[in-house]
Amino acid sequence: MSLHDQDDPTLRAAQEERLRAVWAQPKGLFFRWTDTNNNQVGVWYTLTAFGFMLFAGVLALIMRAQLAVPDNDLVEAGTFNQLFTLHGSMMMFLFAVPMFEAVSIILLPQLLGARDLPFPRLSAFGYWSFLIGGIFVSGSIFFDAAPDGGWFMYPPLTTRTDLSGLGADIWMLGLSFIEVSSVAAAVELIVGVLKCRPPGMRLNLMPLYAWYILVVAVMILFAFPPLIAGDILFEMERLLNWPFFDARRGGDPLLWQHLFWIFGHPEVYIIFLPSIALFAMLVPTFARRHLLGYPWIVLAAVGTAFLSFGLWVHHMFTTGLPKISLAFFSAASEAVAIPTGVQIFVFIATLWAGRVTWSTPLLYATGSLAIFVIGGLTGVMVAVAPFDWQAHDSYFVVAHLHYVLIGGTLMPLFAGLYYYWPLITGKKLSDRLGRIGFWLMFVGANIAFFPMHLSGLMGMPRRVFTYPAELGLGGLNLASTIGAYLFAAGVAVVCVDLCLSPRRKKAERNPWNAGTLEWLAQPDDENWGVRSVPLIESRYPLWDQKDFVKKVDEGRYFLPDAEEGRRETIVTTVLDARPLAVIRLGEPSVKPMLTAAVLGGVFILTTYHLYWAALACGVATLACTIWWLWTGTAQIPEKPCKPIGHGIELPLYLSGPSAPGWWAMFITMMADATAFSGLVFGYFFFWTRHEDFPPMALADGPGIVWPLAALALGLVSWLLTIGAREVHARSGVGAARLMLLVGIAASLAGIGAGLAGPWTTGMDPEAHSYPAIVWTLVIWTTAHSGVAAIMQAYALARSLAGRMNPQHDADLRNVTVYMHFFALTAVLTYAVIGLFPEVA
Numbered sequence: 141m142s143l144h145d146q147d148d149p150t151l152r153a154a155q156e157e158r159l160r161a162v163w164a165q166p167k168g169l170f171f172r173w174t175d176t177n178n179n180q181v182g183v184w185y186t187l188t189a190f191g192f193m194l195f196a197g198v199l200a201l202i203m204r205a206q207l208a209v210p211d212n213d214l215v216e217a218g219t220f221n222q223l224f225t226l227h228g229s230m231m232m233f234l235f236a237v238p239m240f241e242a243v244s245i246i247l248l249p250q251l252l253g254a255r256d257l258p259f260p261r262l263s264a265f266g267y268w269s270f271l272i273g274g275i276f277v278s279g280s281i282f283f284d285a286a287p288d289g290g291w292f293m294y295p296p297l298t299t300r301t302d303l304s305g306l307g308a309d310i311w312m313l314g315l316s317f318i319e320v321s322s323v324a325a326a327v328e329l330i331v332g333v334l335k336c337r338p339p340g341m342r343l344n345l346m347p348l349y350a351w352y353i354l355v356v357a358v359m360i361l362f363a364f365p366p367l368i369a370g371d372i373l374f375e376m377e378r379l380l381n382w383p384f385f386d387a388r389r390g391g392d393p394l395l396w397q398h399l400f401w402i403f404g405h406p407e408v409y410i411i412f413l414p415s416i417a418l419f420a421m422l423v424p425t426f427a428r429r430h431l432l433g434y435p436w437i438v439l440a441a442v443g444t445a446f447l448s449f450g451l452w453v454h455h456m457f458t459t460g461l462p463k464i465s466l467a468f469f470s471a472a473s474e475a476v477a478i479p480t481g482v483q484i485f486v487f488i489a490t491l492w493a494g495r496v497t498w499s500t501p502l503l504y505a506t507g508s509l510a511i512f513v514i515g516g517l518t519g520v521m522v523a524v525a526p527f528d529w530q531a532h533d534s535y536f537v538v539a540h541l542h543y544v545l546i547g548g549t550l551m552p553l554f555a556g557l558y559y560y561w562p563l564i565t566g567k568k569l570s571d572r573l574g575r576i577g578f579w580l581m582f583v584g585a586n587i588a589f590f591p592m593h594l595s596g597l598m599g600m601p602r603r604v605f606t607y608p609a610e611l612g613l614g615g616l617n618l619a620s621t622i623g624a625y626l627f628a629a630g631v632a633v634v635c636v637d638l639c640l641s642p643r644r645k646k647a648e649r650n651p652w653n654a655g656t657l658e659w660l661a662q663p664d665d666e667n668w669g670v671r672s673v674p675l676i677e678s679r680y681p682l683w684d685q686k687d688f689v690k691k692v693d694e695g696r697y698f699l700p701d702a703e704e705g706r707r708e709t710i711v712t713t714v715l716d717a718r719p720l721a722v723i724r725l726g727e728p729s730v731k732p733m734l735t736a737a738v739l740g741g742v743f744i745l746t747t748y749h750l751y752w753a754a755l756a757c758g759v760a761t762l763a764c765t766i767w768w769l770w771t772g773t774a775q776i777p778e779k780p781c782k783p784i785g786h787g788i789e790l791p792l793y794l795s796g797p798s799a800p801g802w803w804a805m806f807i808t809m810m811a812d813a814t815a816f817s818g819l820v821f822g823y824f825f826f827w828t829r830h831e832d833f834p835p836m837a838l839a840d841g842p843g844i845v846w847p848l849a850a851l852a853l854g855l856v857s858w859l860l861t862i863g864a865r866e867v868h869a870r871s872g873v874g875a876a877r878l879m880l881l882v883g884i885a886a887s888l889a890g891i892g893a894g895l896a897g898p899w900t901t902g903m904d905p906e907a908h909s910y911p912a913i914v915w916t917l918v919i920w921t922t923a924h925s926g927v928a929a930i931m932q933a934y935a936l937a938r939s940l941a942g943r944m945n946p947q948h949d950a951d952l953r954n955v956t957v958y959m960h961f962f963a964l965t966a967v968l969t970y971a972v973i974g975l976f977p978e979v980a
Contacts, residue, residue: 152694155701156671162702174730176260178245179669183564185242185267189235192274194631196230199223199281201628204588208621210609220605221288222307226281228291232407233315234274236549237360240414241266241325243556244353246564248329250658251347253338253674255699255709258800259328261726261772266328268736269321276744277314280307287311290603292400295385295393299377309378309747316371317743319364323811326360329353331803336709337717338657339698341676347656348431351438352417355445356410361811362449363406369818370399373916379749382905382912384822390909392829394459399818401452408544409448413441415552416483419505422559423487425654426502427494430680433486440486443479447472457528466525473523477516484509499652500574501559507582508551515543518593533603536596542589551581554634562647563661570644573637580630587623591616655680660692672697672785673710676717698784710784711800721794722782726772735764766934773801774950776943795950805954809961816965819920823913823972834910842897842914847974850897850921853890854966857883857928861959864935864952871946873939880936887929890966894922897973914973921969924962931955 203223206214215223245263249256257263280286287307289298298308333354337346373384374396383389385396424431431437453461453469487509496502518540522528531537554577562568592600595616600607607613650659659682660670672695678684691697699710699722707725712718741757777792784790796802827833834841860883868876898918903911935952938944944951 152700155695158702158705159671162705162707174264174728174733176264176726176728176732178249178257178260178263181260181263181267182242182244182246185238185245185263185270188267188271188274189239189242192230192234192278193239194635195278196227196235197628197631199227199230201624203227204621204624206605207607207617209618210607210611210614212606215605217605218288221603222281222284222286224603225287225290225307225311226278229287229311229315230274230278231545232291232411233318234270234278236411236545237322237407238270238274238318239553240353240356240411241322241329243553243560244329244414245325247349247560247658248332248353249336249669250563250661251350251656252332252336252341253657253660253670253676254332254336255669255673255707256725257328257332258336258709258711258723259331259726259804261729261732261768262324262328262804264729265732265736266321266324268733269324269740270318272736272740273314273317273321273743276740277310277318280310280314285310292404293374293396295374295377295396296387299374299385301378306747309375312371312374312378313743313747316368317740319368319371320739322360322364323808326357326364326811327804327807329357330361330807331800333357334714335711335800335803337712338673338676339710339712339717339719341712341717343715344435345676345679347679348420348434348437349417352413352420352441355441356413359406359410359413359445359448361807362814363403363410365811365815366399366818366821367403368815369822370396370403372819373399373822375746376912376916379746380905382915383909384912386909389907390826390830390833390835391912392826392909394456394829395822395825397456397459398452398825399821401455402449402818405452405455406445406448409444412544412548413444415508415549415556416441418552418556418559419487419509421654421656422501422505422555422652423490424494424680425559425652426497426499427490428497429490429494430655431486432490432493433482434679437483437486440479440482444476444483447476447479451476454523454528457525458532470523470525474520477520480516484513499558500569500571500578501555501652503575503578504551504555504558507578508547508555511543511547511551511582511585513547514590515540515545515547519544531596533601534596535592535600535602538602539589539592539596542585542592546585546589551585554578554581557634559652560658561641562651563658565641566646566662567641567644568647568651569637569641573633573640577630577633577637580633581627582630584623584625584627584630588620588627589623591619591623595620650682655683657681660689671695672700674698696785698786698788700785703782704778708782710790711794711798713798719784719788719790720798721791722784723794723800724775724777724792729768729772731764731768731772735761735768738764762930769934770938770943774938774944774948774954776945776948793948793950795948795953799950799953801950801954802957805957809958813961813964816920816968819913819917820968820972823917823976826909826913835908840901841910842901842903842918842973844974846893846897846900847970850890850893850925851966851970851974853886853893854921854925854928854970855963857886857890857925857932858959858963858966860886861928861932861952861956865949865956868939868949868952869946873946876952877936877939880932880939884929884932884936887925887932890925891922894918894925894970917969917973921965924965928959928962931958 206212206220285306287310289304289308293308293311298304333350376382377384383391385391385393420431450472451469453465454473457466522531522537522540558569558574595613598613599611600613649662671693674692674697681688699708708722709725710719711721711723713720738757738760742754742761745754745757781789781791860879864876864879895918898915903914905912905915932955935955938951
């Protein structure tokens with residue numbers, strides 16, 4: 141069918157009716173829960189993250205009430221510790237990162253002119269994981285079991301079970317579960333940006349929001365896994381008494397600080413850059429011109445991300461590090477101001493050069509820039525080591541952090557809320573209430589946090605629940621408390637505005653007259669999104685391409701129909717967005733919710749030491765995952781190709797590097813490899829910290845024979861999988877099945893050989909950090925060997941069931957990607973534990 145055939149209004153109406161039937165909103169509460177359309181998931185995600193933010197804000201108000209006057213006894217010390225720990229943890233883990241992921245899940249499909257992102261069920265799984273983990277962590281405070289060691293949970297106070305209660309396990313295991321959802325969202329967003337752009341949208345034509353989300357999602361792959369590695373070591377010390385952070389047995393608490401801040405400082409930019417991305421969308425709209433310096437702002441975003449990974453040690457300036465380290469990380473901390481400044485000046489220049497239309501969203505945006513700049517200036521101050529020594533662990537740092545987070549994250553989100561509310565609900569928010577809320581928040585933030593600079597310099601320490609009147613800090617603390625409640629009043633006004641929104645009339649389409657694709661949506665738009673996937677020739681197609689909206693609405697572009705009654709979108713090439721294939725998207729399903737629930741059971745039951753029940757949940761998680769994959773991915777289509785308009789036909793099946801599934805596996809394994817590198821970092825960290833690592837009494841380690849045997853078996857399994865892929869592609873189905881079967885045997889044998897090394901040499905992981913880290917590396921690698929066997933068996937079963945053949949081999953190709961990373965893991969692990977003691 142050509143696009144000219146669609147001039148027939150009767151045909152267009154029939155096509156639209158088919159699309160409406162395919163993407164109709166499911167009826168009933170249960171079906172709404174199991175809907176996997178990213179728009180619906182994103183709305184639930186956003187509301188949940190916003191709710192956690194309000195709850196964390198209430199905790200902050202209680203803290204400020206306690207600190208309003210000296211010697212106050214509103215709450216006791218233990219409760220105060222729980223309040224500030226949970227407040228910080230919720231704001232960072234349950235609001236800031238999930239909120240950007242939630243907003244992106246809503247906006248990206250529309251910004252890219254796609255019907256949906258490639259893995260809507262993965263987004264649903266991420267949401268349910270976030271919800272379950274968030275309720276588990278935040279609800280602990282109602283049972284006096286909340287964590288109380290700070291949102292950073294420094295050992296040894298938190299790893300010793302005699303000094304910390306169940307709250308440390310709730311924090312560690314609950315937030316580890318939430319990190320799973322963050323990585324899942326990162327996979328979805330990266331693949332969506334790279335593979336689901338509309339035809340013609342080359343990388344240099346992408347909306348800046350998509351660039352920012354791509355950069356931030358990649359940052360998640362390298363920032364969150366080191367924390368996951370730290371979580372593993374942390375819980376092994378608490379649950380198994382393995383001494384990773386116990387200095388008496390060869391451990392070192394500084395290892396946790398390194399792993400935490402390798403995550404913790406990029407985390408600040410992970411939540412800052414998406415807010416800047418909202419600026420990049422609304423500033424051109426209200427400046428009525430293209431954003432100036434597009435290449436420069438992309439480079440600045442990438443530069444900010446790159447530099448953010450070289451700053452973590454500036455949180456550790458007072459720990460006694462070598463002076464050369466202080467100089468390097470101080471310089472890097474100063475340097476990150478350069479790309480940040482480029483982005484801010486680009487926005488100012490665009491407004492300066494345009495014809496500015498002032499609005500409530502722009503008011504929030506400009507106000508947040510003012511607050512953020514103050515936080516940035518104090519950030520440059522604490523990047524100087526001598527000053528940091530004086531201000532460290534004082535309220536000066538609290539002031540700096542909150543200026544950065546409120547100006548760089550929270551206020552921009554309110555700007556985006558007022559800007560995109562008509563897109564999501566079809567109704568505008570009140571300008572009057574919005575401006576009242578802004579001024580209350582703007583004034584309140586400055587009254588709350590500016591005095592903290594002064595109280596910090598006067599000696600007010602962080603994390604104290606009260607202070608004596610003799611310090612003379614009562615007036616400053618009272619001002620901060622008044623400001624905090626004023627800020628909360630501004631948030632309350634916005635909440636009232638949101639609650640009144642359903643009573644307002646529908647807004648017109650694209651009420652801000654923006655130029656980017658997301659505003660193709662109409663107030664009464666259907667669940668299936670754009671009428672046809674457009675051809676893009678400009679960064680602002682609604683402004684620059686003639687009759688663009690009309691052509692999209694009339695189905696004159698690509699994929700205007702749903703001939704087979706399936707939810708579909710177009711996959712394109714990474715660099716220049718040439719159409720490659722049409723992919724079928726997941727239908728509403730209960731499987732993501734069930735998988736998240738049983739996986740949550742693993743973490744929650746382990747917290748209470750119910751190991752057999754946790755093991756049962758682990759088996760159920762594996763079963764649910766296989767059920768999900770077996771019935772929902774890599775299905776052989778009923779026909780090879782499908783017309784998409786303009787006389788173009790595209791295949792309905794992809795495998796290998798062109799397929800979204802291959803990219804998802806590759807990206808997931810990048811995160812896995814980063815977590816593994818955190819464990820290897822721990823091994824060599826101990827080596828650098830101790831002159832006798834490994835200790836002379838344990839220098840033989842696990843020996844050489846068993847590690848090399850395990851390595852050989854792992855490499856054999858890897859080579860057999862590669863061979864099976866190549867033979868299978870040449871129609872050697874029987875030989876490929878045999879090679880997979882032998883590969884399964886090799887993977888399983890590798891488990892025994894890997895564990896035999898430390899076991900036969902009697903390495904006691906409770907005695908010293910060396911056997912503990914060796915056992916950890918071995919368990920990590922043998923667990924991956926077990927997963928390799930399961931994945932090889934899955935591919936074999938798919939072949940035997942007729943769900944995989946030489947023309948449709950995505951399962952086998954994806955398993956091969958996993959095996960590449962497994963082989964690398966095996967080489968590094970067994971080389972380190974088997975050879976390094978000999979080298980040392």
